[in-house]
Structure formats: structure tokens, C-alpha cells
Amino acid sequence: MDIRFGIGYDVHQLTEGRKLILGGVDIPHSLGLDGHSDADVLLHAIKDALLGAAGMGDIGKLFPDTDMTYKGASSIWLLEQVWQRLTEKGWRVNNIDATIAAQKPKLAPFIPTMKQNIAQTLRISPERVNVKATTTEGLGFVGRQEGISSYAIASLINDAN
Numbered sequence: 570m571d572i573r574f575g576i577g578y579d580v581h582q583l584t585e586g587r588k589l590i591l592g593g594v595d596i597p598h599s600l601g602l603d604g605h606s607d608a609d610v611l612l613h614a615i616k617d618a619l620l621g622a623a624g625m626g627d628i629g630k631l632f633p634d635t636d637m638t639y640k641g642a643s644s645i646w647l648l649e650q651v652w653q654r655l656t657e658k659g660w661r662v663n664n665i666d667a668t669i670a671a672q673k674p675k676l677a678p679f680i681p682t683m684k685q686n687i688a689q690t691l692r693i694s695p696e697r698v699n700v701k702a703t704t705t706e707g708l709g710f711v712g713r714q715e716g717i718s719s720y721a722i723a724s725l726i727n728d729a730n
């Protein structure tokens with residue numbers, strides 16, 4: 570049995586006229602995240618952690634932002650694409666832990682649905698997915714509400730190796 574770990578980190582800029590989508594949840598807010606896809610920074614960090622654990626590079630490599638296929642793409646759909654690539658190589662997801670750094674809005678009420686969305690897409694129990702939120706106490710680009718960042722760690726198991 571082979572067990573591997575990967576980390577992911579992503580940042581997207583907050584801007585007017587965009588939706589704020591985190592963990593596949595459309596969150597009511599005056600600002601949204603800018604990006605080529607739906608800019609779901611939490612799911613991007615999780616995908617990079619999964620790809621990192623499997624030694625498969627990162628989402629920029631798999632889904633280039635120069636490719637119009639991914640213009641406005643749902644990050645849940647992109648997570649499904651990552652899951653399929655992992656599955657083809659015999660990997661299953663053991664657990665995910667992630668942190669969203671956002672000064673506003675209050676994310677705690679939306680976290681159970683984010684966990685549900687991630688677990689469902691990765692075909693694991695929600696109990697294997699942990700999502701946390703933190704402010705940065707008003708400091709830095711997150712504190713100034715210029716952007717939202719996210720960190721993630723993933724562990725994968727391959728029973729065949």
C-alpha cells in the first residue's frame with residue numbers, strides 16, 4: 570500500500586461584478602473572485618494538493634488558462650476531472666484538510682455544504698474532508714479584502730502498490 574501527501578495553495582483577487590464561489594457554494598457577497606474559471610480558490614488549492622500527492626503537476630498544467638475550454642469552468646467539474654485522472658492511476662482519496670483565509674464574509678455557515686460538495690465529487694465520506702476559515706486579523710492583502718487565499722493538504726492511498 571502506497572500513501573502519499575500533497576500540498577496546495579492558491580490566491581484569487583476580489584473584484585466587483587464576479588460571483589464568490591467557494592467549495593462549489595455560491596456565497597452572497599458584494600465582491601467575487603476573479604479568474605479564468607469560476608475562481609473557486611478553495612477547490613483550486615485542493616486540486617493542487619491532490620495532484621501534488623499523485624506527482625501529476627498542478628491545475629495550471631492540466632487546465633491552462635489560455636484554453637477557452639476552461640473559460641468560466643465550474644471548479645467542481647475540474648475537481649471531477651482531477652478525480653478521474655487519480656482513479657485511472659489507482660489512487661483513492663484518504664483525507665483532505667483545507668483553510669480559507671478571508672477577512673469577509675463569514676464563511677462558517679457555508680462550510681458544511683462545501684464539505685458535502687467536495688466529498689461527493691471525490692467519492693469519500695464528508696468526515697474525511699475538513700474545511701476551516703480564518704481572517705488574517707485585518708493584515709495583508711486578505712485583511713484589506715483585496716483577495717482570498719486557500720491552503721490544502723491531501724493524502725492519497727494506492728492499494729495496488
Ligand SMILES: Nc1ccn([C@@H]2O[C@H](COP(=O)(O)O)[C@@H](O)[C@H]2O)c(=O)n1
Nearest residue numbers: 671672673674675676677702703704705
Ligand atoms: N471569513 C471567515 C473567517 C473566519 N471565520 C470563523 O471565525 C472564527 C475566528 O476566525 P479567526 O480569524 O480568529 O481565526 C473561526 O472559527 C472561523 O471559522 C469565518 O466563519 N469566516
Ligand SMILES: C[C@@]1(CO)OP(=O)(O)OP(=O)(O)OC[C@H]1O
Nearest residue numbers: 604605606608629632633634639
Ligand atoms: C483554473 C484555471 C483554468 O481555468 O484558471 P483560473 O481560474 O484563473 O485559476 P488559477 O488558480 O489561476 O490556475 C489554474 C487555471 O489554469
